[in-house]
Amino acid sequence: MQVSMSVNGRQVSGDVEPRTLLVHFLREDLRLTGTHVGCETSYCGACTVEIDGKAVLSCTMLAVQAEGADVTTVEGLAQDGQLHPVQEGFWERHGLQCGFCTPGMIMSAVTLLQENDNPSEEEIRRGIEGNLCRCTGYHNIVRAVEYAGAKMRGEEPPPAEWEES
């Protein structure tokens, strides 16, 4: 089947089997391997992408269902070489270790902050609970989202814990 959509601002099309999952279309056909597959049951969130402004699990959606959609993957976040504040937050606050959950986690955090640019700790934790991380215990991920939120509000981010002492 023919499918076409906008991915990271670029119009793309492909010829796929009807059963092809969106994540495989992104990874195999478009070679956008930043979006990962961590489970097949919509539990881990590693495959999270943004579709028409919402965080969506691309392993639970057929490529053909994204016909005409506006898809953003982690590769499309940085603009003109400038990291998105959420990407910057993950780097500045050690919000990743192995990095495998990171693209999905970042995409969830981006949509979370689009809806609420000043979330409480509780709201951040609830906002990313659909994304599993096995490395960080989420501590520095929450800090990274706090950092990004401050940046997006035009405020100075709180100091890193290792800068406080």
Next chain:
Amino acid sequence: MSSTSVLGGVVRRREDPALIRGGGLYTDDVKLAGTAHAAFVRSPYAHARVVSVDTSAAEAMEGVAAVYTAADVEHLGPLIAQAPVGALRPLLNNGTVKHVGEAVAMVMAEDPYLARDAADAVEVDYDPLPAVVDLKESLGGAMKVHDDMDSNTLVTWAGPFGADEDALAELRAGIDAAKSRDDTVVVSQEMINQRLIPVPIEPRSVLADYQAGYGRFDIYSSTQIPSALAGAIGRYFGMALNQVTVKAMEVGGGFGCKLNVYNDEVLTAYASKQLGRPVKWTETRREAANSTIQGRGWVATATMTGTNDGEILGFELEGIADMGAYSQNFTVAIPFLGLFVGSGQYRFPTYWKMDCVTTHTMTTDAYRGAGRPEAAYYLERIIDMYSREIGMDPTEVRRRNYIPASDFPAAVSPMGFAMDTGDYEANLDAALESAGWSGLLAERDAARAEGRCVGVGIATYVEVCGFGPAPLVDLGFSWAEYQMPSAFNGSGLVRIHPDGSATVSIGTGPSGQGHQTTWAQIVGDGLGMDVERIRVIHGDTEEAPPSIGSFGSRSAAVDGSACYEATRKVQAKAARIAAHLLEASEEDIEFGDGGARVAGTDSSVSWEEIAKTAYQPHLLPEGMEGGLEAHAIFSPGNATWPFGTHIAVVEVDPDTGNVQILRYIGMDDCGNVISPMIVDGQIHGGIAQGIGQALFEDAVYDGDGNLLAGSLMDYILPTAADLPFFELDRTVTPTDINPLGVKGIGEAGTIGAAQTVVNAVVDALESLGVTHIDMPLRPRRVWQAIQDART
């Protein structure tokens, strides 16, 4: 943020720019033209005779390249194991399968969807047999797991280490005598330390590319042990080590489960060689659950004997550890790692015995902590029960029984092992001060007065890690099966390029621990070079000298020390070149600010100039060889022994049994710290996995050997909403085992956490009469324990 490299300083991770942009390359991200994709046919039964395997329908499907059954691969032999005790895993099994998920056939096709379809088209006829799952049943031996073995018990580890039967009998007689004294109490509890599934978020993946024209392999694999995998592949296919390159690129978490050479890695290589094209296999999450190694799985009875005023006179642990169906890499060695720390950081007599039994379940092996969390769990739970029994503060009981700081550096644990450095009381005191212990108890009591179920739990631990000492080979812990004669060495290669930049090649296989950053700090610090000028290459056996990889919290302590030694060699030669260029004495040269200078003067020379000179032999001092690089092997004299104290405050909802962690405080001591940011990150993740075991995770098999927790819908991992911020601080007691003074931190959080949380929950339910609940403390189980205690 400063990019200056200083040991103990914070450097933003070198790994991150690629990973946060989606540009990191994990194994499944590597695409080679002409790749065939593999899928496995796996047993749905825990124990069954394979009557027939019909591959004809699958083979007839368009786009299927090959279907293999056991007959095709039997000539390769079984999967090798480091400790080949018990049954070894057949690469494919068409005889009698021994666990759900065991591989029966393998299919290669043009794309992964088609491979899955073809695997489903393979018809296997099974004759199901009864399964042995329960550990006590296995130990009883009424039914055999493997008909050709005398017993289901593979090995029994008893300790103290090195004690013969007479010595063990004498030890037990002494403890028995203490039990019969008038002034002693005896506390005993059977406890389950449940099976866990490691669950790195990246499923395992392997891509084998046999290049027939050159007679060599490139193997891309999500592994923690690239050198051992290269050795294994060389061995299976009769190839020299220089004909096999393993590349472990980005590895998306490991936690021990990627510390095995797997049958799928060997079979994928075999298929690539047979088909003359690259072959890739990436596991599904369900396969990650049922055919990648699991961890823990102990049932044991802990007994503590001590006086009414807190002097512990004996600790006994007797139990059974589940090895699963086959021995893989470490398998039976894991409980032995528990024996290492069986007496914790205490000085009381300890008797320890674990029977390692086989069952019709997936193999167990190293999962974060590997034997040590289990050992610490039993010890710290029973100390808590003993403290409660004699009505003494649990911190005072621990303090009273520690090995004193004055025993170091000659301390030997009651289990018979020499320990490097330790100051347990100082660490405990620091934790109590950091947490505000008496305030915590007052807040708890105030909350209880309001009718809330709040509990405070504490646990302390000592870990053994940084493997390790070369003599361990004599105990049978050898990597010889994987063509790794050096067993536990670390290695590092530091090369200065003609432009003054540096490449550091290391044989470790990190999976998120930040080696590119930490190693750049070690080398940059030694050379006075900006970390931005240093590239660290790991996980590539062609680039790096062999190392046994990343596990057991060993990389910094062993391979980091090797890199430190290699750096010193480079430094020594560079100092001679700099002295020559600056017409100064070699002894007066010091490194910093991107070059070398004569101490106390403005006279300096940059790394660019030193390097440019090094590659022009005619400019060098008389007799000096050209080039500027060095390799070092480091073989530590002992393991390292980190330690720490963890404290948790929890609240239990007695109506639902739900447990909420209100505060979590960690005071860990891993010796010197190279990067505080990375070290704290390791502890965060470690604690989260310990809390996962305490509250959520359970790889439960039913009586027929079906894995009931085979997906992330059934195997519950902690989410961000389940965990608090962790309040961490540290004491620093450097080791004298290696030149960096570092002990290792990868597993410490996990080793400390589970019993801390369970102690807190039991404390919260004390007034209701609850004395123990087996993990995981999910709401229903906690609620049931409350109901049981009330009736």
